[in-house]
Amino acid sequence: MNKPKQQGSEPPMATEHTSVAHSYIGSLRAVINVAAWALVCFFLVICVGLWNRAVSMNHHELQHSGEMLEQGVKSYFASTELFLSTVGNDLVYNNLFADREQAQKQLQRITNRQEGVAGLAFITPDGEFWVTDFAPVDEPLPSLLETELAAGDFANFVARPQFHIGRPYFFEFFDNWVVPIRAPIFDDDGDLLGYMAMGVELERGLPLWTNIVIPTGIQVSLVRPDNHLAYLHPLTLEHTIDSLANLYRAQISPELQQLMGQPEGVYQYQRKRLSDSSIEQAYAYMKPLPEYQLTVIAMRSRSTVIYDWLYTLIIPFAVLFAAFLALWYAARRAKFYLQTAEQEISSKQEALVQSLEQYGRLTALTPAGVYQIQVNAEGEREFIYLSQRARDLFAVPATVPLSDALTYIVELTHPEDIESFVTAEEEAVANNQPLRWEGRFIINNIIKWVSIESQPGEVDDAGKIWHGVMLDVTERRETQEQIEELAHYDVLTHLPNRTLLQKRLHESIWDARYSDSYSAALSIDLDNFKILNDSLGHEEGDRALLIVAQRLANLVGEDDTVAHMSADEFVILLTNLGNVEATAIQKCNEFITQLNVQMQNPLQLGNDSYLLTASIGVTLVGPHSESIERVLQQADQAMYEAKDSGRNTSVFFDADLEARLNSRLELQRDLHRGIINNELELFYQTKVNCQKTCVGVEALVRWFHPTKGMINPANFIYIAEQSGDIILLGNWVLRTACEKLLEWADHPERADWTMSVNVSVKQLKADNFVEEVSRCLNETGAPPNKLILEITESMLLGNTEAVIVKMQQLRNIGVRFALDDFGTGYSNLSYLQRLPLDQLKIDRSFVSTNTDHENSGLAQAQLTQSIISLGHTLGLIVVAEGVETEAQFHALIKQGCDIFQGYYFNRPVREGELP
Numbered sequence: 001m002n003k004p005k006q007q008g009s010e011p012p013m014a015t016e017h018t019s020v021a022h023s024y025i026g027s028l029r030a031v032i033n034v035a036a037w038a039l040v041c042f043f044l045v046i047c048v049g050l051w052n053r054a055v056s057m058n059h060h061e062l063q064h065s066g067e068m069l070e071q072g073v074k075s076y077f078a079s080t081e082l083f084l085s086t087v088g089n090d091l092v093y094n095n096l097f098a099d100r101e102q103a104q105k106q107l108q109r110i111t112n113r114q115e116g117v118a119g120l121a122f123i124t125p126d127g128e129f130w131v132t133d134f135a136p137v138d139e140p141l142p143s144l145l146e147t148e149l150a151a152g153d154f155a156n157f158v159a160r161p162q163f164h165i166g167r168p169y170f171f172e173f174f175d176n177w178v179v180p181i182r183a184p185i186f187d188d189d190g191d192l193l194g195y196m197a198m199g200v201e202l203e204r205g206l207p208l209w210t211n212i213v214i215p216t217g218i219q220v221s222l223v224r225p226d227n228h229l230a231y232l233h234p235l236t237l238e239h240t241i242d243s244l245a246n247l248y249r250a251q252i253s254p255e256l257q258q259l260m261g262q263p264e265g266v267y268q269y270q271r272k273r274l275s276d277s278s279i280e281q282a283y284a285y286m287k288p289l290p291e292y293q294l295t296v297i298a299m300r301s302r303s304t305v306i307y308d309w310l311y312t313l314i315i316p317f318a319v320l321f322a323a324f325l326a327l328w329y330a331a332r333r334a335k336f337y338l339q340t341a342e343q344e345i346s347s348k349q350e351a352l353v354q355s356l357e358q359y360g361r362l363t364a365l366t367p368a369g370v371y372q373i374q375v376n377a378e379g380e381r382e383f384i385y386l387s388q389r390a391r392d393l394f395a396v397p398a399t400v401p402l403s404d405a406l407t408y409i410v411e412l413t414h415p416e417d418i419e420s421f422v423t424a425e426e427e428a429v430a431n432n433q434p435l436r437w438e439g440r441f442i443i444n445n446i447i448k449w450v451s452i453e454s455q456p457g458e459v460d461d462a463g464k465i466w467h468g469v470m471l472d473v474t475e476r477r478e479t480q481e482q483i484e485e486l487a488h489y490d491v492l493t494h495l496p497n498r499t500l501l502q503k504r505l506h507e508s509i510w511d512a513r514y515s516d517s518y519s520a521a522l523s524i525d526l527d528n529f530k531i532l533n534d535s536l537g538h539e540e541g542d543r544a545l546l547i548v549a550q551r552l553a554n555l556v557g558e559d560d561t562v563a564h565m566s567a568d569e570f571v572i573l574l575t576n577l578g579n580v581e582a583t584a585i586q587k588c589n590e591f592i593t594q595l596n597v598q599m600q601n602p603l604q605l606g607n608d609s610y611l612l613t614a615s616i617g618v619t620l621v622g623p624h625s626e627s628i629e630r631v632l633q634q635a636d637q638a639m640y641e642a643k644d645s646g647r648n649t650s651v652f653f654d655a656d657l658e659a660r661l662n663s664r665l666e667l668q669r670d671l672h673r674g675i676i677n678n679e680l681e682l683f684y685q686t687k688v689n690c691q692k693t694c695v696g697v698e699a700l701v702r703w704f705h706p707t708k709g710m711i712n713p714a715n716f717i718y719i720a721e722q723s724g725d726i727i728l729l730g731n732w733v734l735r736t737a738c739e740k741l742l743e744w745a746d747h748p749e750r751a752d753w754t755m756s757v758n759v760s761v762k763q764l765k766a767d768n769f770v771e772e773v774s775r776c777l778n779e780t781g782a783p784p785n786k787l788i789l790e791i792t793e794s795m796l797l798g799n800t801e802a803v804i805v806k807m808q809q810l811r812n813i814g815v816r817f818a819l820d821d822f823g824t825g826y827s828n829l830s831y832l833q834r835l836p837l838d839q840l841k842i843d844r845s846f847v848s849t850n851t852d853h854e855n856s857g858l859a860q861a862q863l864t865q866s867i868i869s870l871g872h873t874l875g876l877i878v879v880a881e882g883v884e885t886e887a888q889f890h891a892l893i894k895q896g897c898d899i900f901q902g903y904y905f906n907r908p909v910r911e912g913e914l915p
Helices: 012-093 100-111 150-159 241-249 254-259 302-312 314-332 334-365 388-393 402-410 418-431 474-488 498-515 529-536 538-555 581-599 628-644 655-676 713-723 726-744 761-765 769-780 800-811 829-834 844-848 854-873 886-895
Strands: 119-123 129-132 169-171 176-186 192-201 219-223 229-233 265-272 279-289 294-301 369-375 381-386 435-443 446-460 463-472 519-526 561-566 569-574 603-605 608-610 614-621 650-652 680-688 694-705 709-711 754-758 787-792 816-822 839-842 877-881 899-901
Touching: 012 100, 012 119, 012 176, 012 192, 012 219, 012 265, 012 279, 012 294, 012 302, 012 314, 012 474, 012 498, 100 119, 100 129, 150 176, 176 241, 229 241, 254 265, 254 279, 279 302, 294 302, 302 314, 369 388, 369 446, 381 402, 388 463, 418 435, 446 474, 474 498, 498 519, 498 561, 498 569, 498 614, 498 628, 519 581, 519 628, 529 538, 538 561, 538 569, 538 581, 538 603, 569 581, 581 614, 581 650, 614 628, 628 650, 628 655, 655 694, 655 713, 655 726, 680 726, 694 713, 694 726, 694 899, 709 713, 713 726, 726 754, 726 761, 726 769, 726 787, 754 816, 761 769, 761 800, 769 800, 800 816, 839 844, 839 854, 844 854, 844 877, 844 886, 854 877, 854 886
Parallel strands: 614 650, 694 754, 754 787, 787 816, 816 839, 839 877, 877 899
Antiparallel strands: 119 129, 119 192, 169 176, 176 192, 219 229, 219 294, 265 279, 279 294, 369 381, 369 463, 435 446, 446 463, 519 569, 519 614, 561 569, 603 608, 680 694, 680 899, 694 709
């Protein structure tokens, strides 16, 4: 029988269900507890991982910013050094140091094309601003050696000339802080002429970040070896003028100074905040730049890193909160567990999508395109991420899927660059090394330069992942090409300049040595170009140079070079002239014939036409050519010989010419020594009146060489004019003549004699000519009214107004003037009326033919009579030189001439032989 059911006892099924329920609840609670602790541990792990990631990314961003600054500094300094050296050397080669106003105009033309340049200046070694593009020529500027912050820095670089970025200082003229960048300029002997300097306003900063965005919170700086700042970027709102002054006057903090000697890397240190001077922890990446004696430092406060880390915890914290909320709902209402789980999954998915969208927006803000490529075991490549900036850079349509984007971009590669890209990329993958490549892509029919950098990253089941950036560097490349063109091509004619000519001439010399092939260098100087330039103005002169440059360029072949060396000087390098010297000479002559034909075509300038001829010097470049300098020197020497031969001709450099030049150089050295050693002597030729009474003399210099005897004056005076010793020689003659005038002041017969002294063109055009004559008269005590300075008509060309001013100044103290060789030059009668003259000298060519053949003698007599009448009309004493016969003497008396000079009366003699 069955036992009866006991009253009050729980049915077994209910107990079982209760036990199962309690067991399920207990298990659920245990699962919830385990899940909760797991979530807490997971959150802690995420916090630690994100912190490590934040620190690592901070280090990477600091290093990347420092390296980008390093690249920007090197690129900017290299281009700036080339730019400043080119501008400074252009001033030297164009001889603009003789004319500060022209030098200033040259600098202003250049500065107008430069962005970010506050001003250009040429600074002498003593710190003076010799010429600038911003200050008037006559306005004095403070010397750098007297300027705070700049004095010691500039003095150090003068002691060791090199390209440098100077210490920032406050420049009063701009009323602003500037960063000075200077390049030393040397003359042909290697001596320091000064510095070509460029100023960049400190608030604008150096143009290093045109295509670079610095991550938030990072400051980059350049620190000098003396622990002073050379540059800081970016400037914050806290950086006022006063704070900049304090910042650049003081050294960097002692804590940062201790890191200066450390190897390249990221370090943590303490620093003061600018806002409240409190202490904060900061990170700094150190990168030395030994070639510029600078250290690159990228800095970021630790609080910024912590803020970024806390920002990254928002999503994990939200996820954790959502998970706890889900668990709480699971404990409270088990029936909603699946629904809550689904909501949790959906929430995570939305958070992931938001995270990806946020990352996409961040990458869109950077100028560089970001990408990730996966390389599998078979070597196949595929994008696994491509930012919108990268898609925009290559104009990848939205319809092209990510899997096909790599093929699309590769097909855009320039045909000439595809091989180098494939080679570089394959080597990087094979060696597991970073890839750095720059090349061209044809995007929408436009060529763009793109810089690609990537480095290997993590490895997953599908292969290795490479992380990289793509940056459009087209503008930078175009800027580099413009700088290269400025460095190698003339601004006016767009022809190669001296630098590019020397490079190509160097190649020709090497070709000649190793292949026995001949080339030729032709030095071409336009005859009388200065007269045309002064008469028509510089604008028409520039047009004339452009026309000549075009004609020369049309004559040469593709392998030849036409270079513009200076104002009116060109050099042509003819190549491929064969392996036989005679053939090379023949081809040169044929080319010169064509050149002369072109030069015979008049130039249309203004409303008239003008004819310019050329003097040409030629030297062959063959197996025995020594150097670039020697080749150009030989061509120039041959050109000067062509000018001395009457111009509008050509001369080849050969052994005979070299011997003559060496002889002339030796005579030039002997003349300089002879002037110093008092080997010169004055001879005197008398001047007489109609009664043959001596009224004065003309001082004529003679040179008695210790070994060669008496040197013809025509020879050594020409050499003196060419070498510049004519100033020294002229001053000696003037002083000796004045001393003789003082000596004759007490002589009973010579006290009333005048002393005529010939003045050279260079003497008259010298800025101190008036002061030199005045000083000579004052120091010797000679009577000024007995001194007659003889000038020629050619001295008036191009400088008539300046000559009149100088003559009038000397006339005011009693000095008299005579116009020598009248009738053979280009005197303008309107100017002749204004000149403060006392005497007019008839050239000997008119005197010698005055009594010759009946017809010609009559014509010459009429011309001489006209000159004498003109002189008397102007109130001048007329002097006839070169009188050699009694017939000439009487004929001139009859025509009304006042004073006579010539062999008929007396040859030039020493003082002791004077009557």
